[in-house]
Amino acid sequence: MPWAGYPKMLRMTRRSEFDAAFESPHKAKDPVLQLHARLNGLGRPRLGIVVGRKVRTAPARNRIKRLIREAFRLNREKLASGWDYLFLPRKTEKLTLAEVAASLVKLAQKAVPPAEEPPKP
RNA sequence: CAGGGUGGGCGGACGGCCGCUUCCCGAAGAGUCCGUCCCCGCUCCGCGGGGGUCCGGCCUGAGGGGGGAGGAAAGUCCGAGCUCCACAGGGCAGGGUGGUCGCUAACGGCGACCGGGGCGCUCCCGCGAGGGACGCUUCAGGGAAAGUGCCACAGAAAAUACACCGCCGACCUCGGGGGCGACUCCGGGGGGCAAGGGUGAAAAGGUGGGGUAAGAGCCCACCGCCGUCCUGGUGACAGGGCGGGCAUGGCAAACCCCACCCGGAGAAAGGCCAAAUAAGACGGCGUUUGAGGUCGGCCCGGCCGAGCCGUCGGGUAGGCCGUUGGAGGCGGCAGGCAACUGCCGUCCCAGUUUAAUGGCCGUCACCGCAGGUCCGAAGGGAUCUGCGGGACAGAACUCGGCUUACAGCCCAUCCGCACGU
C-alpha cells in the first residue's frame, strides 16, 4: 500500500502561488473539473483548490474541496511530481468520488507534458 | 383512530479500511543555533576568536495516547466583555427606546402584572342603549385641552361645524278665502329646528321617557365621558362617593413635545519579531499668535503636539502573541408565581488561517411507496419482502438575546367518537 497521506507540504497556501498557477499555460478542462498546472521545482506535487461563491453554502463548498482532496490523495502515484495542480470545479452538484478521481487523473496527464517531468532529487 | 395546535427535547448508532488537525508522552537522530563549560586575546563591566558536546533548550521524528462544529455555528438586527484612541468632560445636532413592576453585566431580550381592540350557535342582568362573567385571540401600548400640518373621492357640511332633501308655521309679514264680530282657514316670505333620509373611514355622545309649533342635554333616569375626593395597590391601575349637561373627532410607524439611554472604532482591534525601499521629487499649511490629531458633524473647554496634507515614484504585504477557563456546562439543595438568583459538589469541552473535524463500504434503527400475512366492527395497527430517501446548514476573539432556515423522531398537554374515515 503506497503512502497516501496529505500533509501540509503538499498544499498550495500562498496567494502568489495561486496567481502563478493561473498564469501558467498548462491548462485542461472537462465537464467536471478545470486544471491549471505549473512546475514548482520542489520535487513533489502540490494541490490547490478554488471554489467560488457561485456555490452558495459553505457545506457545499467544503464537500467539493473534500472530494477533490480525496481524489488527489488516492491517485498521487499517477501524477507527475514537481508540479502544482490548481483545480476548479465545473460541475458543482451531485458529485461522486469516482467521477472526480477519473477527471482529475485524466486532466493531469493531459496538461502535463511528459518530457518536462523533472528528475527526482 | 387518523390528523392537527401549543410547549420542551433530539438532530442517527455501531463496525472496517484510508486520511486531516491540535495537544501530551516519546525510541532514536542531526545541526552546532542559543544557554552552559574549557582555553586564548583585548583597557579588569563586557566584547571578540577557537574548542568540547557532559547537561538544558531549539529542530527532525518511528510509535503511543487524549480532544476535534451547531441548534441554529447562519443573517449581522440589538446588548455586553475585551483592545486602542491621554481622560471619556459640557452644549447643539443626530440616533435609539416608550403601559407598570421585576430579572439581568446589559439590552430593543425575558417574566409576571395592568389596560385597550377583536371574536363567540356561550352564560347572566337590562324595555333598550348597554353592562358583567368565561374562553380564545391580538396590541411598537407616553403625550392630540404646547404648537404646526394632513383628512382624497363622495357629501349641504370634515373641525371656527353645517342645512341639500326634510320637519315646523309659535313670532313678524305679504296675498287670498270664511265670519256682523272676537276670530279662523289656505298659500308664500322672513324665520325656527337638527329628529328622519342620504354621503362617507369618520357627521360633534347613546338609549328610554318627558317636553315642544317642530325640535334639541332643553329637562329627567340609565349607559358612556370629564373633573374632584376617598380607599386599596411599590406601580401601571382598580373600586366607590360627590360634582358637571358634555366640553375634548382621527392621524404622532406626519413634523413635533416629554422621559430615559448612546463618545468612536473594531480582532483586518491591538502588541512583538523578521524582511525591504528610502533618508525620493514637486506643491500647500505650520512650529507657542499652534499645522495637525483626539476615526461620523459643529461649537466650547481640556490634552497631545513638530510635523501634517495632496500628487507622482518605489518597497514590503511573512511569522508569533492576542486565542480560548467562560456573566461556562451538568447534578443536588434552597428562595421566588415566574424570568432568575444563591450555596455545595463535579467536569474541562474545537482552536483552524487556501482555512482541519473527512472519504468509501457494511450492518442495524428511522421515514415514504408497492405487495403479502395477521389482528380489529371500522378508521387503522403489527409484521415480512422489495425499491427509494436522510433536512437546514460549517466555528474564525468570546458571551447574552432576537430573527430566519430545517428531513425525521421522542415526551407532555389540548382539540378530536366527527361537518376526514
Add this chain to the structure above:
RNA sequence: GCGGCUGUAGCUCAACGGCAGAGCGCCACGUUGCCAACGUGGAUACUGCGGGUUCAAGCCCCGCCAGUCGCU
C-alpha cells in the same frame, strides 16, 4: 469585519399617503404589390416577499430575500 444604495409593464425609468404612468418593445387594423416608416386602437403590474400603522401604503414602520457599490 464594517457600511451604503437599489428592487414598479418584456427593457429603461416616473409617480405631495388618495384610481400606478411615460418612452421603447409587443398585438390588431389601416396604408403598400410586399417590407420599413407612418396613422388609429389595444393588451401587458397581487409595485421582490411576509406582517404592521392608517379610512386609505409603491410611498411610513418592522422582519426576510435578491442584486449592487464601497471602506479597511
